[in-house]
Amino acid sequence: MNLPHRDQLQLQRFLDDRLGPTERAAFAARIAAEPSLQDALAAERTLRGGFRAAAAQARAPSASFAASVLAKARQLPSRVELEQADIAAGGVGLIRRLLLAAGVVVGIGLVYAAGLGERESAHLQAVPAADEQAEIDRLDQLLRSGAVRPRADIAPK
Amino acid sequence: MFALQRPTETPDAELIRAVLDGSESAFEQIVARYQDRVFRLLGRYCRDAIECEDLAQDVFLKVFRKLHTFQHESQFFTWIYRIAVNAATDHLSRASSRRLRLVEDDATLDVGTRRDDEHSPDAPLQAAELAAVTRQIVESLPEKFRTILVLREFEDLSYTEIAEVLQIQLGTVESRLFRARQRFKEALERLHPELLPDAGSRSVRGGTR
Known part of the structure; x- marks a missing residue:
């Protein structure tokens, strides 16, 4: 169409x-x-x-259907127990969600502390140390090559 | 649309209150009032009568267990339908390995006369063939398209009632129904083009319902 x-x-x-x-x-x-x-x-x-x-063709319940549902319903806990069970299930669900959320927060904190934080502080400390060593090496090399001479007033006697 | 309850019947709200107060006969009345509709709906998802009866029993037991959570914000029957649709879709997903299908077992079907046949095809044979093909195609659709077609086309629910049952917006009902019908039409055109009318057979009349 x-x-x-x-x-x-x-x-x-x-x-x-x-x-x-x-x-x-x-x-x-x-x-x-x-x-x-x-x-x-x-x-x-x-x-x-x-x-x-197609809709006209439909299933129908057996004659004993309602009676069998009632028989099963009688075996269920009392109404009060059902409602209490619902409340308890709701409470358990809430606690489960809270624990999950807490776990996620703690997990993120641990990852940060163990990984990210360490890498960041190591980076902050390592860069000046490396620069410092490189500068010393460069000056030593210059002195050894004779390209520069130490100032007379500070040269070792 | 079906009459949901006759004027002389005890209102749903009264029956619900009575069940919550411990009345067994009130629950029996609820089962008697809705068992046909629940069966008709579940029958679209079950292979045989026994499976359907088991599923319907689960639905009514869940209705009994959860009755105190019904908030009276929607119609009671749409609340029951929601439970039934959830039970049916859970059942389908659990049994998907067994390839459960919509009704195919014609031998156990009751052929009713719930709607007039004003617009159905003239030839009874073609109508029967179309019904069988319709069931097959609906069966093959993804679950959400199948469910919305079942609710609208087989159960005759209004858009508002479907929105209540599926807990979706009216606009979503319209768009999902549209896509479901498109998918259905494409399948019919592909599999059984002979069942569609020729382009020449035109008539101009209003809506069907």
């Missing part, structure tokens, strides 16, 4: 009685004038006929 998406949606609204009176009248007028909408309407009616035919 090559009907534009908007028209298909409008057709669904038309058939499902989801249009206001004015919109409905306008769309009905369009259907009367446009063969493509008429074809789409015919196809939709066929589909809905299929649904109706």
Whole structure:
């Protein structure tokens, strides 16, 4: 079917009685004038006929169904116990969620402390030390190569 | 739309209160009132009557257990339907390895006459074939499309009722229903194009319902 998406949606609204009176009248007028909408309407009616035919076939409960449900219901805990169990289940659920949230927070803290924090402080401390050593090595090399001479006033005697 | 309860019947709210006060007969009335609808719905997800009965029993026991949580914010039957739909979809996912399908066992089906057949195909044979094909295609759709089609097309629920059952917005009902029908139509065109009308057979009439 090559009907534009908007028209298909409008057709669904038309058939499902989801249009206001004015919109409905306008769309009905369009259907009367446009063969493509008429074809789409015919196809939709066929589909809905299929649904109706399929819907007519349904299961029904056995004669003893209600009695068997009641028999099972009698075996359940009392109403008060059921409500208390519900409250308890709700409390357990809440505690479980709180524990989970606490676990996540602690986990994040541990990861930060063990990994991120350490790396960050190591980085902050390592950089000046490395720079310092590199500068000493560079000056030693310059002295050894004779490219520079120590100042007379500070040179070792 | 079905009449949900006759005027002489005890209102749902009264029955609920009575069940919460310990009345067994009130619960029996709730089961009697809704068992047909629950069965019809669950029957779309079960292979046979026994499976359907077991599932329906679970649904009503859950209704009994959770009745104190019903807030009266939605209609009672949509609350029951929500429990039934959840039970059915859980059941389908649990049994997916066994390839549970929508009703195929025609021998155990009751053929009812719940709607008039004003717009159904003229030939009974074609109508039966279309019904069988419809069930097969609905069965093959993803669960959320299948469920919304079951609720709208088989159970005749309004958009508002579907929104209550599935706890989704009205706009979502419309768009999901639209996509479900598109998927259905594509499958029908692909598998059984002969069941669709010829482009020439046109008629102009209003909405179907």
